[in-house]
Amino acid sequence: MTITWTEANLPNPPEGADLPMQQHPTHGAVCAALGRAVYWLEWRDGRRVMATAQVLRRDWPLIGGVALVSRGPVLAPGLPTETARDALAALIATLRAGHRGVIVTPEPVAGADPMAGGPWLSMMTGGHVARLSLAPGLCALRAGLHQKWRNRLRRAESGGLAVAETALPDDPGHWLLREEAAQARARRYGRLPPAYALAWALAGETLLVSAQAGDRSIAGMLFLIHRPWASYHLGWSSPEGRAANAHTLLLWRAMIALKARGIAALELGLLDTETAPDLARFKLGTGAAAVPLGASWLDAPGSRAVAALARAAALPLRRLSR
Known part of the structure; x- marks a missing residue:
């Protein structure tokens, strides 16, 4: 399946999807009113909305533009974990085209973090709400x-x-x-x-x-x-x-x-x-x-190398704990 994220005028979340506050259009409107840069992306399969993402952009000193997708993207109910993972990878690639860094905190899919085990750097483990x-x-x-x-x-x-x-x-x-x-x-x-x-x-x-x-x-x-x-x-x-x-x-x-x-x-x-x-x-x-809740993941210059080193260092520890 080819997954293409395109910019949208306003988020139109998938039918029946849960909608955390951070991905609701009102949150975006409030952040915009307070001076934050906000925009929206969506993935469609034909006419059906498969996923939406409300993105906040922030410029960090010495780094540049960073995109934040908090508790998102919002995925269509019942989406397989592997498809959700592919959708997140495509979203991050799309955002990286216009930002130095991307931070994503996805909601768990079928009880698991869809980004776990990928090439991205875990910044913070997920808590509970x-x-x-x-x-x-x-x-x-x-x-x-x-x-x-x-x-x-x-x-x-x-x-x-x-x-x-x-x-x-x-x-x-x-x-x-x-x-x-x-x-x-x-x-x-x-x-x-x-x-x-x-x-x-x-x-x-x-x-x-x-x-x-x-x-x-x-x-x-x-x-x-x-x-x-x-x-x-x-x-x-x-x-x-x-x-x-x-x-x-x-x-x-x-x-x-x-x-x-x-x-x-x-x-x-x-x-x-x-x-x-x-x-x-x-x-x-x-x-x-x-x-x-899902962990916070970073994709930025050098982050994948750090993530690979972290995974390599953790592997012997997992073996020792068996």
Whole structure:
């Protein structure tokens, strides 16, 4: 099969394909609005779209233009692993024609990384993301909650909190963005800037769920919708909100609201059981599955030689471990 990638005006993902946030058109529109260079490629077999790729371009000092395909390309469901591998090889070759380097983080195909064992250099191994299917009915979703999670939900539901469900307004000074920014500075964690969430609210769909005690906002969570999926984006809770299990209640209400909008799955972010075990347990307590992600792979001048040396060095170690 000859695989040819051509430039497209906008991504038209294969029918029935999963669509991570990083490959959704809204993500591309937001990145473009924030000054990033974005373009799209597609592979067609006749009229059928077999795969699409949303590409971000960045110019690195001393290196030049680098293309990034994060959690992509988006492949047609049921594509054989070998065909997926050929499609990725063709995509990388196409991108290398206009860039000094290419970084690709593909989604696993049939449970395996389609680029594993190839000539490309592995920069970072894949982690796991918490993904919750919203396909079951509400009773089944609630039954799927872990016991301790469900107990906290019951306590929160009986606590008298008022819950609001809205879209994120076009307000750079919104209280949730302000509180979460202060939280990020205090805890020293990295995340996308508030401008990203605001740009998403203008270009696409958001769900903001918040909890009030009297006239005080004590917790909030923001979700970005990228149909057919949605992703948790940011959240904040005051000490009062934590004592009231507000985030447990808000996440449950978000699950209900997103399911009502026809969202098939909710991604709750990366799982870090070493440095954030409590957060990982909270995510998995919803009944979410720990879904593996693909590694990050580099193709650039000299990278294939380094990859070959790394594979040659690893071979004796594998033999010794047998």
